[in-house]
Amino acid sequence: MTELARVKISALGTYVPPRLLTNADLEKMVETTNQWILERTGIYERHMVDKGVATSDLALEAAKKALCERKIEASDLDTIIVATVTPDMLFPCSACLVQHKLGAKQVWGFDMNAACSSFLYALQVGANLVATGAHHKVMVIGADVMSSIIDYTDRATCVIFGDGAGAVILEPAEDSLGLIDFLYEIEGAGGVSLYMPGGGSLNPSSHETVDKKMHYVHQDGQAVFKFAVKKMAEVCETLLKRHGLTGQDIDAFIPHQANKRIITATADRLGMPEEKVVINIDRYGNTTSATIPLAMDTARQEGKLKKGDLVLSAAVGAGFTVGAALFRWAF
Numbered sequence: 001m002t003e004l005a006r007v008k009i010s011a012l013g014t015y016v017p018p019r020l021l022t023n024a025d026l027e028k029m030v031e032t033t034n035q036w037i038l039e040r041t042g043i044y045e046r047h048m049v050d051k052g053v054a055t056s057d058l059a060l061e062a063a064k065k066a067l068c069e070r071k072i073e074a075s076d077l078d079t080i081i082v083a084t085v086t087p088d089m090l091f092p093c094s095a096c097l098v099q100h101k102l103g104a105k106q107v108w109g110f111d112m113n114a115a116c117s118s119f120l121y122a123l124q125v126g127a128n129l130v131a132t133g134a135h136h137k138v139m140v141i142g143a144d145v146m147s148s149i150i151d152y153t154d155r156a157t158c159v160i161f162g163d164g165a166g167a168v169i170l171e172p173a174e175d176s177l178g179l180i181d182f183l184y185e186i187e188g189a190g191g192v193s194l195y196m197p198g199g200g201s202l203n204p205s206s207h208e209t210v211d212k213k214m215h216y217v218h219q220d221g222q223a224v225f226k227f228a229v230k231k232m233a234e235v236c237e238t239l240l241k242r243h244g245l246t247g248q249d250i251d252a253f254i255p256h257q258a259n260k261r262i263i264t265a266t267a268d269r270l271g272m273p274e275e276k277v278v279i280n281i282d283r284y285g286n287t288t289s290a291t292i293p294l295a296m297d298t299a300r301q302e303g304k305l306k307k308g309d310l311v312l313s314a315a316v317g318a319g320f321t322v323g324a325a326l327f328r329w330a331f
């Protein structure tokens with residue numbers, strides 16, 4: 001078991017682009033209804049970038065807010081890890097773009113992609129960098145412009161996703177507050193259920209890949225749903241059990257926001273009362289790498305997250321990737 005109790009989240013900043021895409025807007029674009037989307041996903045609206053705004057722009061705004069909250073300069077950071085499935089381009093990595101835009105010349109960094117589990121995986125990697133003592137201030141950013149890879153004529157996927165970003169700063173903890181434990185696993189056989197086939201080395205972008213819509217998200221919704229419902233609860237239970245805890249001991253459950261039904265099914269199985277479960281999918285949709293920091297912010301705003309609170313976070317993503325984190329909120 002990895003004990004990472006001496007690393008804490010010391011600041012949080014989030015950003016979503018101002019433009020809204022509501023269910024009413026989608027009713028005009030594809031054959032769907034507000035009622036279907038709300039009942040099947042829990043989503044009412046999501047935010048979307050304007051043309052020319054990319055993932056690094058959203059990441060930058062979230063990063064600036066986290067730095068402002070912590071009252072430090074970008075140059076005080078050691079490392080920037082950007083979790084994303086929609087980098088501005090394949091390379092340079094988004095961490096380089098964000099570092100440059102922040103003017104943080106000496107700061108190291110890199111990207112991570114584990115689809116919807118990206119933020120939790122980056123949190124784990126960032127925490128390990130701090131836990132070794134080699135890094136003192138690591139910024140983990142989850143940012144995605146999902147609207148750049150969604151087919152807005154495909155009603156099964158276009159209603160789900162949104163754009164957004166969230167950043168946290170990781171530092172050594174002086175007290176017992178902070179990160180306690182992580183659990184993670186991947187299930188590669190699930191790759192066929194959720195993927196974007198075009199634009200990589202297997203299917204480099206061409207007229208043919210674009211004609212075949214290979215540059216968009218392809219999803220077997222039911223397969224993903226079934227796996228997510230089973231796995232979210234399973235990893236949470238295993239992680240809690242490892243520490244002699246149950247869902248009742250958790251002060252705030254901050255899950256990845258993929259579908260409201262997945263979240264409530266998980267919370268029910270863990271025996272968590274509704275008021276401890278953080279849900280903001282109605283406002284943001286699934287922002288992939290940004291859902292968990294955005295949900296942390298919602299939890300703060302709704303008074304569900306106070307210093308010392310025991311928090312459980314979990315995600316399932318394309319791959320399949322699975323992750324869970326247990327921590328005490330430290331500020």
Ligand SMILES: CC(C)(COP(=O)(O)OP(=O)(O)OC[C@H]1O[C@@H](n2cnc3c(N)ncnc32)[C@H](O)[C@@H]1OP(=O)(O)O)[C@@H](O)C(=O)NCCC(=O)NCCS
Nearest residue numbers: 032033036040116155156159221222224225258259316317
């Ligand atoms: C995508 C998802 C919302 C679909 O909901 P569902 O209840 O499973 O719906 P199904 O896929 O079984 O489709 C049921 C019907 O609704 C239709 N439908 C799909 N999208 C629709 C929409 N936006 N509006 C209206 N009808 C829609 C389907 O075509 C299907 O019609 P049919 O029965 O005539 O074939 C759901 O499967 C889901 O959330 N899956 C997980 C996705 C996810 O989390 N992805 C990110 C992973 S991190």
